[in-house]
Amino acid sequence: MAEPTEILREKVAVSCRILAMEGLVDDILGHVSARIAHTDEMWIRCRSPEEEGVRYTTVDAIRRVDFDGKGPHRGEQYQVPNELPIHGEIYKKRPAVGCVIHAHPKEALICGITELEFRPIFGAFNIPAMRMAIEGIPVFPRSYLVNRPELAAPVIEIMSEKSICLMKGHGITVTGKTVEEATVRALNFNTLARATLRVAQTGRIAPDISPEDIEKLPDLGSTFNDTWVWRYYVRKLKEEDLRIGFEK
Ligand SMILES: [Zn+2]
Numbered sequence: 181m182a183e184p185t186e187i188l189r190e191k192v193a194v195s196c197r198i199l200a201m202e203g204l205v206d207d208i209l210g211h212v213s214a215r216i217a218h219t220d221e222m223w224i225r226c227r228s229p230e231e232e233g234v235r236y237t238t239v240d241a242i243r244r245v246d247f248d249g250k251g252p253h254r255g256e257q258y259q260v261p262n263e264l265p266i267h268g269e270i271y272k273k274r275p276a277v278g279c280v281i282h283a284h285p286k287e288a289l290i291c292g293i294t295e296l297e298f299r300p301i302f303g304a305f306n307i308p309a310m311r312m313a314i315e316g317i318p319v320f321p322r323s324y325l326v327n328r329p330e331l332a333a334p335v336i337e338i339m340s341e342k343s344i345c346l347m348k349g350h351g352i353t354v355t356g357k358t359v360e361e362a363t364v365r366a367l368n369f370n371t372l373a374r375a376t377l378r379v380a381q382t383g384r385i386a387p388d389i390s391p392e393d394i395e396k397l398p399d400l401g402s403t404f405n406d407t408w409v410w411r412y413y414v415r416k417l418k419e420e421d422l423r424i425g426f427e428k
Contacts, residue, residue, distance in 0.1 A: 188214050189223045191359040192279075193239045193428070196225050198363060198413045199283055200235035201420055204370055208233050210283040210351075213267040214359050217278075221246050224267055226258040238428055247271050248329075262327045266353055269332035274341075277355045279362035284351035288373040292319065292348040296376050301386040303393050307400055308365070309372040314394065317369075318342050323349030344369050360410040361402070367413070368405075 195212045199205050208231060213224035225234070226243045244253035247268035249260040261267075267280045291298070298313040318338045326332050335353065339345040343365055345353045352369065356362025379386045421428070 185216055189242045190239050192223045192242045193237045194414060195359050195363045196234050196237035198417050201417055202367060204285040204366060205234045205283045210234050211261045212281050214279045215271050222267060222271060226260050229257050236426060262325060265329045265332040266326050269329050269336055273336055279356045279359045281354040281362050281366050285370050287377045288346055288352050290377055291373050292346050296380055298372055298376055300388050300394060301379060303389045303397055306368060306371050307397050308405060309368040312369055312372055318345050320345055320347045360406040364405045364409045
């Protein structure tokens with residue numbers, strides 16, 4: 181059953197603030213969207229005249245638009261992201277995707293421009309991140325702004341059915357069935373990128389963990405990642421919002 185649309189809208193705002201709190205997005209760049217079930221519309225993080233950055237995203241900045249960024253609910257004072265086609269074109273082509281995140285995290289940026297390879301260099305430390313390395317991260321080799329549908333098409337083609345794309349010299353695009361899944365996936369990928377970069381900075385070569393260890397590591401499942409980990413970040417965000425005096 182689809183969740184009530186206002187709850188989904190609130191989750192998009194929460195995801196934006198979590199990603200900023202965790203350093204995946206800086207200042208005003210980066211956006212989250214969620215497909216509104218049984219429609220050709222999405223909630224997407226827009227900019228208002230009072231724009232103060234992704235960390236301070238309020239629910240009113242999450243606007244309902246169609247996959248081309250249009251429609252009667254956008255609100256004249258809100259500006260859709262320049263890179264809205266990343267979201268809209270993925271929803272058009274991949275019906276199972278319910279959430280799209282586009283961000284410009286720094287460690288992933290450095291990994292991309294230095295062409296560092298993502299390998300399973302750790303195991304139980306973060307099993308989903310290890311699996312991402314094994315499954316492979318598609319890299320989109322161009323660094324342009326994806327501000328037209330035809331510019332999104334090659335990104336989506338390289339991404340194929342994968343849930344993450346590293347866009348060289350630009351950022352990342354992450355998908356999920358739900359906001360929770362996509363958000364935790366983006367955070368896990370960031371862990372992989374950070375570890376990969378820090379290992380490279382030591383000048384040492386980290387070997388892959390053994391196939392035997394990889395085989396024994398369990399799939400932790402959706403409850404572990406998309407419920408518990410998500411809840412942890414929601415709680416951390418609440419405490420952090422309180423500490424900085426941010427009011428939604
Ligand atoms: Zn971008």
